[in-house]
Amino acid sequence: MPAVELQNLWKDFHSVPAVCGIHLSVQEGELLALLGPSGCGKTTTLRTVAGFEVPTAGEIRIRGKTVSGPGHFVPPEARNVGMVFQSYAVWPHMTVEANVAYPLKLRGVPPAERRERTRRVLELVQLPGLEFRFPHQLSGGQQQRVALARALNMEPAVLLLDEPLSNLDAQLRKEMRLEIKALQRRLGITILYVTHDQEEALTMADRIAVMGSGVIHQVAPPEEVFEEPADRFVAEFMGCTTFLPCEVAGVNRVRLLLGEEAPTVSCPLPSGVSGRGVLGIRAQEAHLIRDGSEALTGRVTLRTYRGGSFEVRVQVGKHVIPLITTTPLREGDTVQFALGPVRFFPDVSCAIPGEVPQATVM
Amino acid sequence: MPIFRLLLGLPLGLVLVGAVAYPSLILVWHAFARDGRPTLANLAAVLHDADIWRVLWNSVHVSVWATLLGGAIGTGLAFLVARTDLPGQRIFRTALMLPYLIPPFIAALAWLALAGPVGFVNQLWMAVTGVEEPLFRIYGAPGIILVMALAHYPLAYFTVLASLERMDPALEEAARSSGASPARTARDVTLPLVAPAIGAGAILVFLRCMENFGIPAILGFPAKYFVLTTKIYATILDFDRAHNLGLAATLSLLLVAVAAAILALQRRILGGRAYGLTRAVGQPPIFSLGEWRRTVGIGVTVFLLVTSVAPLLAILLTALTRAYGMPFGWSNLGLQNFHTLFFKVPVVWRAMGNSLVLAASAATFAVVLAILIAYVQVRTRARGKGLLEALVILPFAVPGTVVALAMILAFLRPVLGLSLYNTIWIILVAYVARFLTLAVKPVAAAFTQVHVSLEEAARSSGASLSRSVRDITMPLIRSALVSGWFLAAVPAITELTLSVLLWSAGNETIGVMVFNMHEEGKVLLSSALAVVVMAVALTSNLLLRRLTSGLAEA
Numbered sequence: 001m002p003a004v005e006l007q008n009l010w011k012d013f014h015s016v017p018a019v020c021g022i023h024l025s026v027q028e029g030e031l032l033a034l035l036g037p038s039g040c041g042k043t044t045t046l047r048t049v050a051g052f053e054v055p056t057a058g059e060i061r062i063r064g065k066t067v068s069g070p071g072h073f074v075p076p077e078a079r080n081v082g083m084v085f086q087s088y089a090v091w092p093h094m095t096v097e098a099n100v101a102y103p104l105k106l107r108g109v110p111p112a113e114r115r116e117r118t119r120r121v122l123e124l125v126q127l128p129g130l131e132f133r134f135p136h137q138l139s140g141g142q143q144q145r146v147a148l149a150r151a152l153n154m155e156p157a158v159l160l161l162d163e164p165l166s167n168l169d170a171q172l173r174k175e176m177r178l179e180i181k182a183l184q185r186r187l188g189i190t191i192l193y194v195t196h197d198q199e200e201a202l203t204m205a206d207r208i209a210v211m212g213s214g215v216i217h218q219v220a221p222p223e224e225v226f227e228e229p230a231d232r233f234v235a236e237f238m239g240c241t242t243f244l245p246c247e248v249a250g251v252n253r254v255r256l257l258l259g260e261e262a263p264t265v266s267c268p269l270p271s272g273v274s275g276r277g278v279l280g281i282r283a284q285e286a287h288l289i290r291d292g293s294e295a296l297t298g299r300v301t302l303r304t305y306r307g308g309s310f311e312v313r314v315q316v317g318k319h320v321i322p323l324i325t326t327t328p329l330r331e332g333d334t335v336q337f338a339l340g341p342v343r344f345f346p347d348v349s350c351a352i353p354g355e356v357p358q359a360t361v362m
Numbered sequence: 363m364p365i366f367r368l369l370l371g372l373p374l375g376l377v378l379v380g381a382v383a384y385p386s387l388i389l390v391w392h393a394f395a396r397d398g399r400p401t402l403a404n405l406a407a408v409l410h411d412a413d414i415w416r417v418l419w420n421s422v423h424v425s426v427w428a429t430l431l432g433g434a435i436g437t438g439l440a441f442l443v444a445r446t447d448l449p450g451q452r453i454f455r456t457a458l459m460l461p462y463l464i465p466p467f468i469a470a471l472a473w474l475a476l477a478g479p480v481g482f483v484n485q486l487w488m489a490v491t492g493v494e495e496p497l498f499r500i501y502g503a504p505g506i507i508l509v510m511a512l513a514h515y516p517l518a519y520f521t522v523l524a525s526l527e528r529m530d531p532a533l534e535e536a537a538r539s540s541g542a543s544p545a546r547t548a549r550d551v552t553l554p555l556v557a558p559a560i561g562a563g564a565i566l567v568f569l570r571c572m573e574n575f576g577i578p579a580i581l582g583f584p585a586k587y588f589v590l591t592t593k594i595y596a597t598i599l600d601f602d603r604a605h606n607l608g609l610a611a612t613l614s615l616l617l618v619a620v621a622a623a624i625l626a627l628q629r630r631i632l633g634g635r636a637y638g639l640t641r642a643v644g645q646p647p648i649f650s651l652g653e654w655r656r657t658v659g660i661g662v663t664v665f666l667l668v669t670s671v672a673p674l675l676a677i678l679l680t681a682l683t684r685a686y687g688m689p690f691g692w693s694n695l696g697l698q699n700f701h702t703l704f705f706k707v708p709v710v711w712r713a714m715g716n717s718l719v720l721a722a723s724a725a726t727f728a729v730v731l732a733i734l735i736a737y738v739q740v741r742t743r744a745r746g747k748g749l750l751e752a753l754v755i756l757p758f759a760v761p762g763t764v765v766a767l768a769m770i771l772a773f774l775r776p777v778l779g780l781s782l783y784n785t786i787w788i789i790l791v792a793y794v795a796r797f798l799t800l801a802v803k804p805v806a807a808a809f810t811q812v813h814v815s816l817e818e819a820a821r822s823s824g825a826s827l828s829r830s831v832r833d834i835t836m837p838l839i840r841s842a843l844v845s846g847w848f849l850a851a852v853p854a855i856t857e858l859t860l861s862v863l864l865w866s867a868g869n870e871t872i873g874v875m876v877f878n879m880h881e882e883g884k885v886l887l888s889s890a891l892a893v894v895v896m897a898v899a900l901t902s903n904l905l906l907r908r909l910t911s912g913l914a915e916a
Contacts, residue, residue, distance in 0.1 A: 050535070050539060051538070052538070076535070076539050077538050077539070077542055078541075081539060082539060083535070083539040086532070087530050088532075089532035089533045090536075091555075092555070093554045102542075106540060107541060150540065154540060154541065
């Protein structure tokens with residue numbers, strides 16, 4: 001039985017759709033990242049699970065129990081769903097202990113046990129000894145941990161995290177990623193995690209659901225989403241910065257259409273595909289080669305140093321292809337290079353969901 | 363740049379010393395001196411006067427009750443508007459501003475027309491029941507408390523509403539997620555978080571009540587019920603009494619001391635508890651009124667009809683009455699009073715002219731000074747900026763009656779050969795001092811927003827200092843200047859407290875006209891003129907609102 005199940009979930013705001021009939025299930029003990037650009041509907045989805053938004057249509061089940069469905073709505077306080085907000089939402093008029101113990105107080109846990117459990121969970125988030133501080137005496141990172149402790153303390157059926165790390169500085173963010181991940185492993189809790197940061201999703205998630213314009217494009221483990229993006233939208237979100245026009249030239253071969261040059265390269269293709277499309281390329285995967293049957297030739301137009309390696313822009317015909325190399329090339333050099341693993345997206349998926357005019361609703 | 367500094371410093375120093383520092387010091391001096399020698403005689407006379415202690419008690423009594431009542435109304439309405447599914451939200455939001463836009467003394471006159479001894483309610487009551495006794499006695503403490511509370515509750519309402527709307531909705535959602543019901547969330551999270559705002563709103567109401575002159579004058583004099591402001595007024599006008607001005611000055615300091623004590627108390631209590639709730643994103647949770655929704659909606663509507671609409675309607679009907687004391691009826695209605703007002707009483711036109719000219723010139727002076735002050739405050743590292751700020755705020759922070767008395771004491775005799783007393787100039791000086799801070803606020807805010815680098819970019823493009831100010835700074839702060847001008851001018855048009863003490867024949871303001879006509883018992887004419895003042899206040903305020911909201915969007 002999945003911990004959370006969304007069935008055909010719709011949410012309109014003033015008849016502008018924000019979530020368009022998505023299906024998703026989060027398994028017990030799994031960390032599922034809901035990844036997408038701002039305005040894609042991921043936060044709305046999370047808030048329908050929390051009970052802060054009433055879905056326009058569809059059903060939500062938590063541990064098999066319907067919490068939201070036709071004519072049926074369980075209010076947030078009765079869902080046992082822990083939530084960590086982007087702004088932390090630590091109550092400024094309560095001490096750290098009062099904040100973290102609040103869910104237990106509401107559940108009628110006796111004071112002694114409440115204190116003990118609160119102490120333990122504060123230890124868990126590495127905040128021991130700060131029980132009697134007020135939030136304004138804490139750093140942003142510490143407030144974040146208080147919010148996490150408060151949500152964990154209620155032993156929720158599912159923990160919802162809404163961009164929890166976006167207000168932290170880069171170093172702390174990296175630490176917290178690992179910490180949350182370790183905590184989730186150790187406690188075996190279920191987490192639904194909303195983020196727009198692909199790196200965050202890749203490092204933390206057991207599975208990633210990539211969302212755009214209110215629909216889910218792909219649900220898969222991080223490696224799969226990264227290596228085999230389902231469509232151009234996912235590929236772009238996963239760091240494919242360059243898309244080159246091409247056409248199918250045989251079984252697992254495509255011909256690049258770069259002006260005068262039309263080299264063919266090998267590329268995994270689904271059977272029965274034909275016609276034109278685009279090839280998605282990552283700068284990190286393209287590399288220099290001495291020669292070869294699939295080598296492309298171009299001229300370096302710009303070189304930037306990025307610490308330990310260079311990013312160069314190579315002009316091939318009318319197109320510019322970025323690649324990362326340790327070879328100290330100079331601007332104006334002619335180079336031969338291979339594209340590395342490429343992904344073919346047929347013309348139908350050229351319509352990038354992110355580019356479709358849409359009302360941005362969060 | 364010594365010339366530049368002089369240009370900046372001279373007018374500023376002249377105005378702030380002449381119109382604020384000097385009168386303040388003179389006021390304090392007169393409180394502690396008689397016949398040019400320092401003495402505690404005034405203080406002793408005041409402290410030994412049982413009458414004064416009763417007046418002080420009256421002031422505190424009416425202000426505390428009006429604060430409790432007004433604070434409760436304002437806070438309750440703010441909660442209803444910001445956190446419930448009250449029907450007709452948008453209309454209420456606008457309608458709840460109405461009492462704020464009407465000068466308090468006009469509100470008092472309107473209540474008199476509605477619930478005074480011969481007001482509509484009592485007339486109706488006596489006609490229906492045949493009783494000789496009126497239903498309400500509006501003169502005295504209860505009437506003053508009621509009208510003060512209803513005139514000032516918007517201050518509490520605005521403060522609490524702002525706090526509720528600035529609160530991060532996630533704070534309340536986190537409580538819901540933790541398992542708290544909406545009611546429990548309100549008790550455990552919402553209420554404690556807006557408590558500082560409720561306190562701040564109540565303090566604002568209290569200070570406004572303490573310093574108010576119009577309401578206790580109109581509703582207190584007939585019952586011989588005095589508060590500090592009206593007592594100061596009466597003492598100033600009590601020419602027969604020896605040392606009357608010195609006594610009035612001592613009373614003024616007493617009034618300022620009470621206000622300052624309350625402010626200090628607020629700092630003590632709320633000092634460490636002002637939460638920075640400035641991250642409002644998304645929708646706050648809405649508390650469903652359920653089956654009470656309609657009832658509460660009707661209740662708020664009735665409240666507004668009774669407290670805001672009925673008094674205004676009553677004074678309008680009084681203004682339209684042909685013969686006072688005659689039974690109410692269509693045949694007794696007409697525009698006669700307005701006709702008399704505008705064509706038979708030449709003073710009215712003069713007073714309106716005076717008020718408009720005073721408001722416009724005071725606002726113009728205030729804006730010019732505001733530019734200098736804002737420049738010094740935001741752009742320079744001049745020493746004494748704290749003193750500058752204090753001098754700007756002081757005349758607005760202390761009661762208007764005190765400001766007026768300080769002006770009288772300062773300019774009773776010619777200063778540097780200039781005789782201001784008994785001229786329109788003393789009112790102008792008082793207005794500039796009083797309303798200056800209103801103009802400074804938007805201008806200083808604009809200066810803060812126009813980063814100095816914008817000017818520097820112009821300088822490095824080759825513009826001179828004056829050229830860069832003209833081409834870059836001025837266009838960017840122009841809208842702030844306009845709103846500063848209106849912010850200072852609008853309250854000046856319908857001002858009463860200062861001008862009632864500073865006017866002289868030929869130099870009446872429109873507020874003074876209404877007040878004097880009322881004091882002379884010309885009920886119909888004063889009502890008609892009050893309606894005119896109300897119309898002026900409403901239109902100028904709406905104009906101001908449209909203007910400033912338009913600027914906020916730009």
